[in-house]
Each structure stands twice: as C-alpha cells, then as structure tokens.
Amino acid sequence: MIHSLFLINCSGDIFLEKHWKSVVSQSVCDYFFEAQEKAADVENVPPVISTPHHYLISIYRDKLFFVSVIQTEVPPLFVIEFLHRVADTFQDYFGECSEAAIKDNVVIVYELLEEMLDNGFPLATESNILKELIKPPTILRSVVNSITGSSNVGDTLPTGQLSNIPWRRAGVKYTNNEAYFDVVEEIDAIIDKSGSTVFAEIQGVIDACIKLSGMPDLSLSFMNPRLLDDVSFHPCIRFKRWESERVLSFIPPDGNFRLISYRVSSQNLVAIPVYVKHSISFKENSSCGRFDITIGPKQNMGKTIEGITVTVHMPKVVLNMNLTTTQGSYTFDPVTKVLTWDVGKITPQKLPSLKGLVNLQSGAPKPEENPSLNIQFKIQQLAISGLKVNRLDMYGEKYKPFKGVKYVTKAGKFQVRT
C-alpha cells in the first residue's frame, strides 16, 4: 500500500512529505530526480520507477509532482487514481493546486492527507465527507475562528461515511432548489496532410451541479441513449436501471460532480467542425521557408465556432517568423519555438488566414519533420454527437426544482498533420 508521499515542485524542491507507515528518508527521491533528468521534459518522467528497495509512482499535475513510495506489490492504477484524487481535493479546498496554496494551508493539507489514507488504505476520499470532517478554509471562517476559538475540524462522524450512499450527506437544505447539467464533448482527432480523418472520437462528460434539499431521487433520460455504449458512471448511478431501461437513475451527491463520462467512436458519428488549408515549406539550401494556413468551418451544424487558437511547435532550426494575419493575433516564442495564433470566431464570409516567411538558422540543414497544428475551438449549445437530454424527473421530495441543461463542444487533442 502507499507508504509515503512527497510533493515536489518543478525546481526539484521537496516541499511536503507525509508518511503513513514508518518514515522513509527523502533520499529516496534521488532516484526520481535521476529519472527526471533523463527524461529532459517534465511531462516525460515515467510514472513508475523502481529503486532497490521501493517503487516510486508519480503523477504530474499543475506543475507539481506527487511522488508516492510503495514497498509491496500494489495496483499502480490504484495509486495513480488516489494521487489524482489528492490533487482534486486540494483544488477543491484551496481553489488551486499549487505550491503556494499548499504551503499556505499546510496544516489542513496534513489533516486531509491523514483523513484520506490510513496505513495505506484509502479512508475518505469523497469531497462531501471530507468537508464535514475538515472544513475548507474561508476568510470569514478564519476570522470567526480566531475570535471564538472554534476549530475547523468537525467533531461528529460524517453521516455519509457508512451509509449505502456515502457520497451524500444528510440534512441538506437549500432555499432555491436547482439541478443543472453540463454536457461537454471534446473531439479528439488526427487529420492527415490531405485533410482526411485518420482517427476521431468524442470524449463526453455530463457534469452536474445539484443543489437540492433532502434526499432527492433523480432520473435523467435521453432522446437517443443508444449513442452511449461505452460509459463510465459515478458510483451513485444504478447500473441495473441503465442496463434495462437506458435511464440514469441516482441519488446525487451534493454540489458539483461528474455524473458520467462516455466515448463515441464510430467514425460516421464524429463530425469534424473545422478544416485547415496549409502549406508549410522550407527551401533547400536557403535560410527561409514559407508558411501559410487558412482555417474554415466544416460540419458545424449551423453553429458559430469560436475561441479558435492554433498552436504549432516549429522545428528547432526556426529562428523567427514574419507573418501577417487577416484576423486575430499571433505570437512566436523564439526560445520554445511555439507559434500561437489566437483567431477568435470564424465568419464564413472571410476565412481567417496567417501567412508569411520563416527564418531559419543559416547553414543548418532543412528540417525533416513537418510541424503538427494543434487546434482549439468551442461551439456553444451543441453536443456534436447529437446527444440530447429528454427529461429530468425527481422523486422522494415534494418541492419543484429549477432544472437546466447546457451543451458545449470543444476540441480535445485535435491535431492536423502537415
């Protein structure tokens, strides 16, 4: 099980350590630093590292490394999932998961870690339960606490801890009862040089924000549930109802949570909302090249595509770029060689384009690799898979809640090869 945890920042300082069994010396992290050095890029540090006496399993989140020390055979996924849960909890408590936030709240962090894991076994990881045990810091509370001397540690057993619905606490009360659902779909795609789709799939999630009093029992149905054949559920969802009726039936946690995540992969269902015309070329034996890209709408279902940004990692030999754009603005960082073009909205009348000259290091051979274009965009009020919520019913409580569903489609890992 998980023996110890070290938090390490990007410059290699260990700024927090927690041990659940006996104390493991910080020097074990040297193996991690060694691997980090080898990997060159922070993102490329392998997640599982073996050392003579321990295993180090790490994640990289928000510019921090969470490095856990393992001594016995243990499922690595379990450790990684748990570490992500720790990072999520910090995010939830402090608004951000950063070194500063953790250092500012070091005692709460320590209390949280102690509450989340006992002897390496996860104890309470649900945000609802944790918040009853240890109250998140607020400015108001710290003022009140310092006057009244009360503490931010709950002294009763959280109600959800042992019930069959550990994710919900009892006695929730709201004056405005609301239930909102966000259907968010991200398109992951690889488009090849000629513009045909090599690979495309939709990663969708339904995030819920539920503020309902008492013990509401909800069921959410879809117009076209058949789209969902590869789904991961929040533990609150009754699997049998879904199997038999294709209805999501659940008693929700209080507050924000991810209800389901799903994947739509059949090629014909995944529409590609933008196209890119590109021509990037480098001349042999001369220190310049041409760069020209134009972006336009494709299967966009009549909606506006907005928030478009194009990011390009140019080859190392590129010194500078002299470009003109018809829309938006661009920057080129000569150190990281990253070109960012902030396009904004597409208006079909005048397609945005970016073109100009590329200056190369003189004397260097012409680059072999062609850069990939990474594209970000957003389409409001549309789930690109066509998924639509039919209705939401509530049982178990008498009041009438406000209900709402929002749809949005974004680019996930959307890349165009040139």
Added chain:
Amino acid sequence: MTDSKYFTTTKKGEIFELKAELNSDKKEKKKEAVKKVIASMTVGKDVSALFPDVVNCMQTDNLELKKLVYLYLMNYAKSQPDMAIMAVNTFVKDCEDPNPLIRALAVRTMGCIRVDKITEYLCEPLRKCLKDEDPYVRKTAAVCVAKLHDINAQLVEDQGFLDTLKDLISDSNPMVVANAVAALSEIAESHPSSNLLDLNPQSINKLLTALNECTEWGQIFILDCLANYTPKDDREAQSICERVTPRLSHANSAVVLSAVKVLMKFMEMLSKDLDYYGTLLKKLAPPLVTLLSAEPELQYVALRNINLIVQKRPEILKHEMKVFFVKYNDPIYVKLEKLDIMIRLASQANIAQVLAELKEYATEVDVDFVRKAVRAIGRCAIKVEQSAERCVSTLLDLIQTKVNYVVQEAIVVIKDIFRKYPNKYESVIATLCENLDSLDEPEARAAMIWIVGEYAERIDNADELLESFLEGFHDESTQVQLQLLTGIVKLFLKKPTETQELVQQVLSLATQDSDNPDLRDRGYIYWRLLSTDPVAAKEVVLAEKPLISEETDLIEPTLLDELICYIGTLASVYHKPPSAFVEGGRGVVHKSLPPRTASSESAESPETAPAGAPPGEQPDVIPAQGDLLGDLLNLDLGPPVSGPPLTTSSVQMGAVDLLGGGLDSLIGGTNFVAPPTAAVPASLGAPIGSGLSDLFDLTSGVGTLSGSYVAPKAVWLPAMKAKGLEISGTFTRQVGSISMDLQLTNKALQVMTDFAIQFNRNSFGLAPAAPLQVHAPLSPNQTVEISLPLSTVGSVMKMEPLNNLQVAVKNNIDVFYFSTLYPLHILFVEDGKMDRQMFLATWKDIPNENEAQFQIRDCPLNAEAVSSKLQSSNIFTVAKRNVEGQDMLYQSLKLTNGIWVLAELRIQPGNPSCMLSLKCRAPEVSQHVYQAYETILKN
C-alpha cells in the same frame, strides 16, 4: 493569515520559543504552537525535542488539537519510546469515548505508533473496537490489525485477531467487509502459506454482495481478492463473471482494471463455444479503450496491461487499432507503448493504415520514438507477408531522407527482412551500400556487414567494402568484429580467387592480435575448417539458415499466463513475475490460470496445477533460482534448501547410525508421485483416461518384464518455473539397475540445447551413472523421453525426508533446481532373500523398540498373490505360516547400502486390511518401506 506564517523563524531559537508557547495556558496559543510544530515536521525538520511538551497537550476536548497531537505522535513516537508510554492512558480512555469518531481515531493512531511497548496496551482496546457497535469503528479496527501484524505478527496470532478479522468478512456493513479483505490480503502477502483468505462459494457470495455497495477502493480490494479464487466449474465462473461485469463501467480506472483481471482469469474456464464467452469478449473492449482517454500516467499502466491482454486474447481489441495511434503531444513513455501494441495488432486487414501511421512517426522529432517506429515497419514486414513489399519501399524512402539514425535503424530491420524472405528484395542492396559510410552504430554496421557477406556474389565490390571496415578492426565493438570475420570468410568461400589475402588478414587479426576469446575461438575454427576441408567449411559457413519467427518480443506462454493473473499490479507493468523483483522475495506464491473445466477440453491443461491437488503430491520445486549459484559444481558446497534444512554431517550408510528421527513429519505418504491427472479437479468427467492410457501402457509393459513397480510419470518441474522447460519423470528398477525415466518438454519459444543433470548428495548415494544424453536440440513444443541410468555409489548425506532427491538440470538457458521423492523399492536389491535361520536370529536380535507396525488397507489379495507381487519388487518371502486362520508371511529385503529389513505380514482372508510389522536396525527406513509395500500392493 495563512499557514505560511508557521514557517517564519526568529533568531532566538525556534525550539525554545515553541516550547514556551506549548506550555502556555491559553488554549488558542497552544493550538497555534502545535500547528507550527506540525508545519516544521511536514518539511522534514526535526522537532522531536518537543515531544514531552506536545504530548502534554493531548488531554483536550478540542478535536482539532487532539488530531494535531496525534499527527505528531505518529511521526516521533518511535524515536522516543519511553515518552510515548505517557500517551497510552489517553488512548485507552479515548477508545471508550461515546463519540465513535474519537474511538476510531484513537485506535487508528495507536496502531500507527510503532513502539513495542505500546502494542501490548493496544490489544484490549483493539479487541473491543473490532466488536464495536459502530461500523466506522469496526472498519478502522480491521485496518489496525494489519498495522499491528506488521509490527508484531506473533502477537496478532496469539491474540486471535486473525480469526476476528476473518469473521468480519461476514459483517453486515460492506465497508467493514472491504477493509477486512484489504487487511487480510496485506497480512497474507507476508504469509503466503497461511491460507488466510480461505475462499469458498459462501464467502465469495458475501464478497460479491459487498462489491456492489462499498466504496471504489473497497471494490478494488474485493476484486483483487476474487481474482485469487478458483471456481469449481465453468458455471460458477460464469456467474461470478456476470456479477463482476458491471464494474467495467466504473469511473475509477483501478476498479475497471481489477475487474478486467477477474474476467480474463475466469474466462479461461469458459468454453469458447458458449454464447456468453463471445458476449464477454465484446464487453471487455470498450472499458480498455476508455482507459486510454485518462491521464497519461493511467494510460501508461493501462497500455502495459493491454500489451499482455492483446498477446493472450488478440480478438478483444482487434478492431480498435485506431485508438492506439500516437498523438503528437503524448508523453514519450505512452508513445512507445502504443507503438508496441500497434504492431501486435497489425494484420492484413489494417496494415495499410498502420504503415501510413508508422511512416508519419518516422519523421517526428523524438529520436527514440523515431527509431522504434522504423523498427516497427520492419516488424510489420515480417509479420504480414503481403505488406512486405510496401514496407521495404517505405524503408527505402526513409533511407533517402539521409537522417543518420533513421538510415541505421532501417538497415538493421532490412537485414531481418532479407532473412525472412530470402531472394526477394536483394535489388535494394545497391541503395544500402551507398549509405555505408554514414553508419556509426555497431548494430547497424554489423547488419550491413552481414548483408555484404551474405550477398557477396551479387555485390561487385564486396571485397572493397569489407576491406574498408578492416582498417579499424580493433576499434570496432565485438559484435562488428565477429560479423566481419564471418562476412569475410563467406566472401572467400564465394569468391576464393581474389580474396585470399583478405581472409588471411582477418584471420590473423582475429586470432593473433585480439584478446577476445570469442573472437579468437571463432577465428581458429574458421582457420582450421578452411585449411583442412574447404568443402566442409562451405557446408558449415554457408549453411541454410533457419527461418526467423514471425513475432518478436512475445512473452513466453507460461509467463504470459502467470502475468495475466497479475493484471493491474506492478508485475504487469514490468512484465515480470513478482518473484523476479519483489523485495526480499518473501515467499511469493506463483499464480496460474485456472484450467478449463468443460470436459471436452480437459486434456489441454493438466500441467497447470489447480488448487484441487492434495498438498504434498506436487513435487516441490526449489524456489528462487536467483539465490542459488547457477553452477552445477557448487551443488555440494551450497545445497539448495527446500523446506526443512539439511543436516550437514554426512553419514556413512554402512554404519547404522541413521538415528535422528523427524520422520513422522512424512506421514501422508509422499513417496510415490500421483499421476498428473489426480490434480485435475474432481468435477472433470471420465474422458481424461484417453490421454493417459498410453502412459500406463508404457509403464505396465516395463513392469511385466522384470517386475519392479513403476509409478506413472509426474511433473517434477513445471514449465513456469524453468523458463519453459517442463520435466516429468519416474523411477524404475530393472534387473538390478536403477534408472530415472525423464520426459523433457520444451514449452518455450526458443530451442533448448546443452542439457546436463546433477544430483545433490542424498541418503542412498544415488547419482547419474551416465551423462544426460539429449541428442538433438529440443525445439519448441517438442518432447523427448530419456532413461538416465543411476548408480548408488555417489556421496551420501542424510536427507529430510529420507528419500528426498534434489536435482539440478542445466540447459543453454539457465540452471533449474527441483526436488523429488523416489520410491524406496527401487533400492531393494535382487539378493535380498535371507536364510530362514538367519531370519529368526536377526528378528530376535533387533530390539523391540525398532519394530514398527503399519496397517495396509484395501488390499484384497490372498497370501499367494501378495507374495508373488512383492517378489517381483525384490521383497522375498522367507517363510509362511497359518495361525488361527490368518496367513503370516515372513519376508526380507535388502537395500542397496546393505541394510536389511525384516517384515511380518498378517493377512486375514476376507478382511481387506493387512498388518505389517517391520524390524530393521535403521528404523527410519521403516516408514518408507511401508509406503513401498502400499505402492506395490495397490498397483
């Protein structure tokens, strides 16, 4: 104000200041001080000097303060054990608190204080908490048992906590069940033999019920525990699978992967014709693919596991090739894994797509990745014949890019393509030769030299090309040197006229100027071959090469099966069994897939030892080869230890001082090895017989010849433990000579050669009388039968048990150790008949304490039949009497080392049991002689 204020220090001396604050009267100030202490602790600062002051703050109603003090205690109690005792009273009191949160907190913290003195005080509160009315306390207490066990295992056993823990598996609260399972699994890991998690259909049912209701982490523990269970038949396996399948839709990837493990393992038991089998296969694909959309760290672990799953059951993901396409911003460790899986999934149907992708990757930036992509193209060519041409042209395109490392990798893989498809693509050689100068890596240089040497007759300037390498011969790596030597010899054999000088030059370089023994030896061999018989040299050097296999890097099937049982664990990430890397190797139990139980396929897997086998019938294999020196000659000096330690003094068998007792432990009769079928679960139908009948035929044929009973062959060394070599065998005695009949099976993917065998010293001096003769190399899936003659003149050492024989077998791969028990009757000599008078005198002479009595049950034979049956195994009837309707047989036998054993056998007509009394000057052997009687009479 934030907590960062706790880090500020003053010049006066922090500890001093904190001490004052901790002893302050004001509650608030105290709490702030403790917080400062904790803050220092989190960054690894030593604040242990404040121990007494912090502990003084423990007696408080403020829960936050209490928790903070507890945090401190856990960290420092070990360094201040005497002081820690001060805290005990508060703990004990807190364990009685009306608030369950406080009770749980107290028992949890106490378990974390790793101080011996405290653990004694922990027992009573823990016992109470394990039976607490509040499930929150019970589940915390369950984990505490595991903590305590880690500190003091004996104490936990003595106090009976393990039984209480087992009872908690039936608790009404699913969270308690999950924690009990987790605690038991952790304890079981350090006690592999303890059978703590004794799983039966009832407890499985309870676990499956709890599975639906407990937290995600609990589900992981329960699923991992379920995976260790072996269902009794396919129906049970199916019903468990049905109840586990919903877990595949869980949001927690660890739950999903643990569920996949259970399903992959139990699927093994389902018949492929079953509709359900197909449904299950279909259900497995989506969750595996979904794992790939998670964070990169999760993807990595998932991909390592998918790599195993794809090798075991390629059909699951065969349509999902595209999800493994590499994305531009994947971390490198994800890219490399994806590439590996792409090649495994490549088939004729999708090869065009795969190749287009690989070509794309070959122009990426990351060098490691590009290299692997180029290699992958070569592997595709070898795997999918139809694509070979396209692969070769893709590789040629890549060579045209002139990117140094791409060219080198391409040349290495083209060499393999030449070997796989001889005489097909040699037209590209000219292009390859153009790039000769740019090669600077040994592997690429060696590959190029191989190509030039192999196709010397088609390359006009082959001699020039090779000569150019020769200049810096001594600066080359061994790989290149060896290849150059062979290459030039090949060239000489093909074009002897113009290359004589060249070959002499290389031979002298290799033999005279090199201090590398491999190179020198190879040089001398070529030299002698060429000088004595050039025709033979041609046959040897230019011999037709065996085809290379289609798939490279495949994991050996036996290892793969074991790894499938470890899906989701570290073993699955490293693709090694846990025994190969788990710290200290504290008795790791090998896992194996359950055998398929549908009767029609039963013969398929009798070698995977299922749980149904009675203990002791499996020959024990000496574990942890790593510990033993892989040196056969060392065997005598450092005998491998299996089970009981060996007595070190060697005993002369002639002198009858075999005293030493300890033979009682042998009860349970293990001196003949059960036929392998006995290991197949009882639910199997009859049709096993067919597969084995020829085994019996074989042995009975031998048996009628000159008598001595021969047990059917049993597996002595399972393939799993010997890198694919499986050894089964038995012992025979024929006309005065003993032999060991072996059957060697190669279940690995590579050819095995160079077999040798050696015995450790043993009680009767058994030793091989001739070397192990395996004439031809053993190719994969081939089996060979060998009879190894044995002598009894080897060196002697008393073994425990007496008839234990430790054997080392060596082949080109490694040295393997196993031990087996030989039946004693192979040692009964032919001149074992004693004279009547002599018998009487000896019987009287041996003291009565040495007499041992045994009952042989279920032996419905009459005196004559018994007598003749025994005689064929060299047990001779000296006299026969009839006393009160009972037949008394007086018998004698002699062992190879001269020990006489006298026997009185009482047979009652109509009663299937008979009584055996044995008298011998070395009473230790009696037990084994009795077992020999049993074996002979019952077969």
